[in-house]
Amino acid sequence: MSPKSANHHHKFVILFATSTLALSILIVLVANTFAKERLKWQQQVNRRKCDAEGEAIINVHQRVVKSVDSGQAGNYWAFDNYDRNIKVWKIDETTNEFCATVTYNGDFDAIAGQRSPGNTGILTGKEDGRFDGGYRMHIIGTMQIDPKFNITKGSIGTAYYNCDINGNCPGAFDWTTKYFNTTATGFSSTLEWWGWQYRAPKNKVWVNSIDGNSGDVI
Incomplete structure (x- = not known):
């Protein structure tokens, strides 16, 4: 091997090692970014966090069409279609206390010209993509199942929200009104935890959670 070829080979090794190091650093940085943006919502939206035992007294799923999503700037930025699962456990017989978990899985359609x-x-x-997440709710009240909606297990069909860009949703569906007397004195529903994560093209992720927001879809 001539000195020239040896030097060229040595230079290649150095460049390769430098490139490999840079790539490794980039991978670590990207991995750390994903780790930061990743929302482990399943750890908060489950029966254990409800301190509940046994089977849920309500366990239904529903399809929601054309809901609308708001962002940190206060504007509506995407239309959503999703499936949600609603589970309710009675956690105290004497005080009529319940715990509900509602999980979401669906897709969002970004609206051009809106703030991200x-x-x-x-x-x-x-910037269309997929999202998932949910919330955990503490309820105090009396169960009162709507006689026109006597379903506590399985599918409760599709709700067509038909929202517009201003947040008007003529077909919005409040599931608590179908299972509880929400107008009774003493009724309360409190969100104990909530959070969603949105995955857009180019590995962009926006996290929207009670614990804080991070990232974006652009």
Whole structure:
């Protein structure tokens, strides 16, 4: 091997090692970013966190069509279609206390020209993606199942919200009114935890949670 070829080989090794190191650092940085944006909502939305035992007294699922999503700037930025599962456990017989978990899995359609949910820029409308998450709710009240809606297990069909960009949703569905006397004195429903994560193209993620917001879809 000539000195020239040896030097060239040595230079290649150095460049390769440097590139490998840079790539490794980049991978770590990207991994750390994903770890930061990742929301482990399942750890908060479950029976154990409800301190409940046995089977849920309500366990239904529903399809929701054309809901609308708001972001950190206060504007509506996407239309959503999703499936949600609603479970309710009675956790105290004497005080009529219940715990509910509602989980979501669906897709979002970004609206061109709107502020992004993380409020870092303007959407082009190509930032469509998937989202999931949910909430845990503490309820005090009396169960009163709507006689026109006597379903506590299985599918409760599809709710067509038909929302517009201003947040008007003529077909919105409040599931608590179907299972509880929400107008009675003493009724209360408190969100103990909530959070969703939105995955857009180019590995963009926006987290919207009671624990804080992070990232964006652009």
